[in-house]
Amino acid sequence: xxxxxxxxxxxxLGASALQAQVVPNADWRTIRTEHFAVxxxxxxxxVARRAAVYGxxxxxxxxxxxxxxxxxxxxxxxxxxxxxxxxxxxxxxNRIIIYAHPPLDTPALRFYDDWIELVITHxxxxxxxxxxxxxxxxxxxxIFGRAPLxxxxxxxxxxxxxxxxxxxxxxxxxxGRVQGTYERMLLVSDLQGGRLLRPDEWNLNTSRYPxxxxxxxxxxxxxxxxxxxxxxxxxxxxxxxxSRATIPFLINREARKSFGLSFTDAxxxxxxxxxxxxxxxxxxxxxxxxxxxxxxxxxxxxxxDSTSLIFTGADGKSAPSAYRAQTNGEVRAIGRRNEVNAxxxxxxxxxxxxxxxxxxxxxxxSDLWMQRGGEETQLTFGARLSEADVRAxxxxxxxxxxxxxxxxxxxxxxxxxxxxxxxxxxxxTAWAEPRxxxxxxxxxxxxxxxxxxADVVVLDSAxxxxxxxxxxRAFDASPSWTPDGRALLFSSDRxxxxxxxxxxxxxxxxxxxxxxxxTTGVFFPALSPDGRTLAAVRFxxxxxxxxxxxxxxxxxxxxxxDRGFDPVVMEPVTKSDAPSVKYSPWRSLLPRxxxxxxxxxxxxxxTLGAITSGVDIVGRHAYQxxxxxxxxxxxxxxFGAYEYRGLGQPVVDASIEQAWDRAGLFxxxxxxxxxxxxxxxxxxxxxxxxxxRIRTSSYFSLGGELEQREYSTQPSTLLPRVNPFxxxxxxxxxxxxxxxxxxxxxxxxxxSLEDGVSLGITGRYRWILGDSTxxxxxxxxxxxxxxxxxxxxxxxxxxxxxxAGGYAGGTAPSAFSIGGTSGELVMVIxxxxxxxxxxxxxxxxxxxxxxxxxxxAANLEYRAPLIAPNRGLGLWPxxxxxxxxxxxxxxxxxxxxxxxxxTWIASAGAELALDAxxxxxxPYRIRLGVAAPVVNNAFYTPANVSVYLLxxxxx
Numbered sequence: 001x002x003x004x005x006x007x008x009x010x011x012x013l014g015a016s017a018l019q020a021q022v023v024p025n026a027d028w029r030t031i032r033t034e035h036f037a038v039x040x041x042x043x044x045x046x047v048a049r050r051a052a053v054y055g056x057x058x059x060x061x062x063x064x065x066x067x068x069x070x071x072x073x074x075x076x077x078x079x080x081x082x083x084x085x086x087x088x089x090x091x092x093x094n095r096i097i098i099y100a101h102p103p104l105d106t107p108a109l110r111f112y113d114d115w116i117e118l119v120i121t122h123x124x125x126x127x128x129x130x131x132x133x134x135x136x137x138x139x140x141x142x143i144f145g146r147a148p149l150x151x152x153x154x155x156x157x158x159x160x161x162x163x164x165x166x167x168x169x170x171x172x173x174x175x176g177r178v179q180g181t182y183e184r185m186l187l188v189s190d191l192q193g194g195r196l197l198r199p200d201e202w203n204l205n206t207s208r209y210p211x212x213x214x215x216x217x218x219x220x221x222x223x224x225x226x227x228x229x230x231x232x233x234x235x236x237x238x239x240x241x242x243s244r245a246t247i248p249f250l251i252n253r254e255a256r257k258s259f260g261l262s263f264t265d266a267x268x269x270x271x272x273x274x275x276x277x278x279x280x281x282x283x284x285x286x287x288x289x290x291x292x293x294x295x296x297x298x299x300x301x302x303x304x305d306s307t308s309l310i311f312t313g314a315d316g317k318s319a320p321s322a323y324r325a326q327t328n329g330e331v332r333a334i335g336r337r338n339e340v341n342a343x344x345x346x347x348x349x350x351x352x353x354x355x356x357x358x359x360x361x362x363x364x365x366s367d368l369w370m371q372r373g374g375e376e377t378q379l380t381f382g383a384r385l386s387e388a389d390v391r392a393x394x395x396x397x398x399x400x401x402x403x404x405x406x407x408x409x410x411x412x413x414x415x416x417x418x419x420x421x422x423x424x425x426x427x428x429t430a431w432a433e434p435r436x437x438x439x440x441x442x443x444x445x446x447x448x449x450x451x452x453x454a455d456v457v458v459l460d461s462a463x464x465x466x467x468x469x470x471x472x473r474a475f476d477a478s479p480s481w482t483p484d485g486r487a488l489l490f491s492s493d494r495x496x497x498x499x500x501x502x503x504x505x506x507x508x509x510x511x512x513x514x515x516x517x518x519t520t521g522v523f524f525p526a527l528s529p530d531g532r533t534l535a536a537v538r539f540x541x542x543x544x545x546x547x548x549x550x551x552x553x554x555x556x557x558x559x560x561x562d563r564g565f566d567p568v569v570m571e572p573v574t575k576s577d578a579p580s581v582k583y584s585p586w587r588s589l590l591p592r593x594x595x596x597x598x599x600x601x602x603x604x605x606x607t608l609g610a611i612t613s614g615v616d617i618v619g620r621h622a623y624q625x626x627x628x629x630x631x632x633x634x635x636x637x638x639f640g641a642y643e644y645r646g647l648g649q650p651v652v653d654a655s656i657e658q659a660w661d662r663a664g665l666f667x668x669x670x671x672x673x674x675x676x677x678x679x680x681x682x683x684x685x686x687x688x689x690x691x692x693r694i695r696t697s698s699y700f701s702l703g704g705e706l707e708q709r710e711y712s713t714q715p716s717t718l719l720p721r722v723n724p725f726x727x728x729x730x731x732x733x734x735x736x737x738x739x740x741x742x743x744x745x746x747x748x749x750x751x752s753l754e755d756g757v758s759l760g761i762t763g764r765y766r767w768i769l770g771d772s773t774x775x776x777x778x779x780x781x782x783x784x785x786x787x788x789x790x791x792x793x794x795x796x797x798x799x800x801x802x803x804a805g806g807y808a809g810g811t812a813p814s815a816f817s818i819g820g821t822s823g824e825l826v827m828v829i830x831x832x833x834x835x836x837x838x839x840x841x842x843x844x845x846x847x848x849x850x851x852x853x854x855x856x857a858a859n860l861e862y863r864a865p866l867i868a869p870n871r872g873l874g875l876w877p878x879x880x881x882x883x884x885x886x887x888x889x890x891x892x893x894x895x896x897x898x899x900x901x902x903t904w905i906a907s908a909g910a911e912l913a914l915d916a917x918x919x920x921x922x923p924y925r926i927r928l929g930v931a932a933p934v935v936n937n938a939f940y941t942p943a944n945v946s947v948y949l950l951x952x953x954x955x
Contacts, residue, residue, distance in 0.1 A: 361690050755787065
């Protein structure tokens with residue numbers, strides 16, 4: 001569950017970047033309650049009507065502890081992705097987006113009594129928290145509106161915002177992550193690994209396992225500790241104090257006022273209390289032996305035969321893959337995956353699995369695939385199938401996602417036939433992790449029902465439940481069969497720690513027996529076909545590891561279910577009966593903020609203005625508008641942009657801009673006599689098609705531009721004396737097209753794109769209507785290639801090569817400039833940016849070192865990981881994640897005629913890259929570089945050595 005960050009660029013770019021993945025051109029409907037406008041598509045109306053009631057209930061509960069947010073709230077219920085999440089932003093209005101997909105496939109989220117209630121409570125907490133503004137922040141908002149710049153709680157670290165939301169999700173629902181076992185497992189494993197992480201390490205951008213989950217786990221359990229020891233009211237008091245704190249980064253001071261001690265001191269106290277009760281590290285089974293190495297995430301080990309098993313893992317250095325592990329310790333990758341999910345092996349060696357992918361820019365759907373040797377074949381398309389298991393005859397059992405729930409289905413070996421097995425899938429019932437029995441006549445699966453009952457059950461092949469193995473609020477999961485089909489293995493966290501259990505199916509009512517003695521957690525049991533070896537996945541400080549142990553299935557008597565899993569009283573299910581109306585975007589498009597701007601006109605005089613932007617709830621319309629007024633003349637400038645996604649594809653972008661330029665006029669004796677002014681009014685329209693995929697991405701854009709120029713002189717009497725062209729008010733027309741494709745990878749721990757290429761080409765043809773003497777065709781092409789090297793370090797080393805070329809022709813060719821550095825555009829404050837992406841860059845030379853109608857450039861870099869501190873500066877708003885070093889060589893040439901040896905410039909140097917986060921959790925790449933010219937045919941003499949500081953990657 002994510003929050004909107006207070007990036008200042010959001011003020012300028014609108015809230016598009018803060019929108020979750022929803023379908024803007026869908027048939028949206030709206031119902032209204034006292035505090036919410038709930039937006040939904042017809043397929044999730046039942047979920048949305050329940051969400052409307054849960055929203056009001058959560059609003060009342062939160063309102064008893066926190067100050068209520070301003071104005072109506074927009075709640076979007078979507079079902080276009082096959083994963084669980086929610087998003088909240090207070091800008092430009094209070095907006096929440098939740099996905100109906102139940103989180104049975106997400107370990108951290110599995111403990112819930114009702115998913116919709118839980119996710120709404122979490123996201124609504126963000127709204128109560130982030131909307132608050134007191135003191136001078138409130139005065140600023142009364143003047144400037146809902147600009148993120150003046151929302152004080154947006155400046156807090158993510159462990160505070162997510163920690164509060166996760167704390168309240170549990171305290172108000174009786175379930176959630178604080179009440180579950182997964183987050184506590186993370187803390188115990190860290191304690192067993194040597195230490196409890198400090199608050200400056202609880203960052204969303206950490207490369208330490210488990211990444212951003214650290215902010216949720218540590219933040220929520222820390223606030224739970226503070227609430228238990230200092231009282232729940234102190235939590236609400238802290239929210240109020242930070243919302244009116246003059247300086248938002250002094251969170252220790254506000255904590256001291258609310259809790260009676262600083263966060264730093266509270267952490268030490270919390271650490272000491274946890275250390276006293278932390279269990280010692282121990283292997284989960286007698287004779288346990290690890291098979292996998294370096295796996296941060298490893299799931300679903302399944303035996304291919306008695307000496308090898310298949311699992312899926314993601315080690316952070318490479319893309320997720322399926323692996324085959326031999327019991328002698330040999331492990332090798334056998335195929336790339338888009339995510340970590342189960343692999344079902346047929347007797348002929350074919351592997352059936354599921355994976356997520358985009359089906360268009362707005363849908364991320366899970367489908368079944370088949371791997372035969374090194375060849376992958378997609379079996380289903382847009383079927384929303386996952387967690388597959390294969391029977392001996394090739395018949396597949398899988399989970400089918402439906403709005404708000406999940407059912408079991410049978411799928412033919414070819415994927416052509418899909419038949420429901422369970423028909424009771426709904427918001428109140430969901431199925432997961434099905435497994436065929438050895439004879440294929442029964443199915444073991446996890447069944448979740450409202451109230452938090454995640455139980456292991458056995459069904460016949462037609463879907464009738466014939467045996468309930470468990471019935472409690474602990475999470476009982478991952479059932480697998482013994483080779484003879486007479487018993488089931490499964491995992492359960494009924495003791496507060498996930499352990500392995502076995503239950504005999506020979507006798508009715510037989511109780512499960514405990515097999516393991518885990519101190520953190522052990523999952524996904526699987527018994528080898530010969531019955532001698534038990535495989536499972538254990539959890540440790542570095543993540544999950546597949547291991548094996550001699551099978552001993554007698555087990556001990558199962559301990560009682562922890563009292564924390566006692567059933568809770570659930571409020572009755574009710575749904576809003578408010579009438580639904582067709583979605584209207586217009587209310588949400590009204591400007592909600594403005595910010596002042598200052599600049600200079602072409603003469604250097606001050607211009608003043610304002611900027612605003614907006615986007616509707618589902619992202620169908622977005623706009624930006626800014627104007628600058630010349631206080632001493634008439635050089636008023638403005639810019640307006642509009643984006644329309646109501647077609648789905650293509651995306652329509654339009655803009656209009658007015659800008660001014662000025663050049664000096666001189667007489668025949670080179671005496672300055674006045675100025676020539678140019679007003680350019682530029683109109684742009686483009687259509688863009690995008691094809692995102694997890695492994696590749698591509699786009700194509702087609703557009704047109706009209707630039708209207710008008711010239712004047714100061715004094716005006718000079719206009720008749722300049723070239724007649726400047727009295728003609730020419731209109732420049734342009735046709736533009738661009739396309740790109742990329743398959744480069746970016747694993748979690750990587751310091752660079754790797755193992756792929758990205759290609760891009762842009763063309764423009766420019767002319768003056770009715771004037772055949774002016775034509776200007778132009779083409780620019782860029783190709784980047786990346787190759788990883790599996791050398792020592794926390795990430796791969798990378799060789800990166802970039803080649804660019806440009807050609808401009810016609811009677812008025814453009815000139816390409818070579819030289820300068822290349823980075824990314826970063827908004828410092830609204831209207832003021834730093835950095836620039838250059839096509840023909842050569843570090844060590846100034847921009848414009850050479851220019852011409854023809855240009856080429858080549859850049860070669862060797863990039864090496866250094867260290868990953870993953871630490872902040874106490875509780876100050878900065879964090880250093882990863883560092884890397886790049887050695888580079890740049891070369892480029894430009895000329896109006898043919899390129900020769902005399903047109904080249906080249907340099908070499910090194911860069912230190914810091915992957916950091918500022919304002920606590922907003923990621924930046926900061927590059928400190930040194931470059932020296934080695935070939936100099938520039939129009940001027942560069943420095944022997946230049947030092948520079950940039951944001952973003954070079955390419």
